[in-house]
Amino acid sequence: MKFEKFAIKQQFFVFNAELTLMKIGIFWYHDKTVTGYVHPFNLNDQDALGMVESPYIHNEYWDVLSNRYPDLRLINHNVIPKGRALFSTTEGKVVIHLDEKLLKKSSKKRIAKFLGIEEKNAIWLIDESTSVKYI
Secondary structure, eight states, X not given: OOOOOOSOOOOEEEETTEEEEOOEEEEEEETTEEEEEEEOXXXXXXXXXXXXXXXXXHHHHHHHHHHHSGGGTTSOTTTSOEEEEEEETTTTEEEEEEOGGGGSXXXXXXXXXXXXXXXXXXXXXXXXXXXXXXO
């Protein structure tokens, strides 16, 4: 099954005199494909710590995603590796919290492309709450 990108609006940002398409939001990684809900952001929406966060939450959007891809209907959203992208105004980079399984070079490359960034322009952090656990 191939996912396609959806729910994406484009907006351009200028950092260090380079025009960049950059997004934040939530994503899943399945069959070497990234899909999710990402969107442009406004730097004025930063919190007290200088972070710009997405309002999207994985469990709320899984039903919409699984309706779009029927073979996902029987799968719990916690079984597929996932992540969340925020923007740090203090670092000037996207901060990506993700399942440890997604730290492979090939996964990071696809995720970065999905978010409209280069891998080097992200801070990659393992998020234990998103990690898929098999017992």
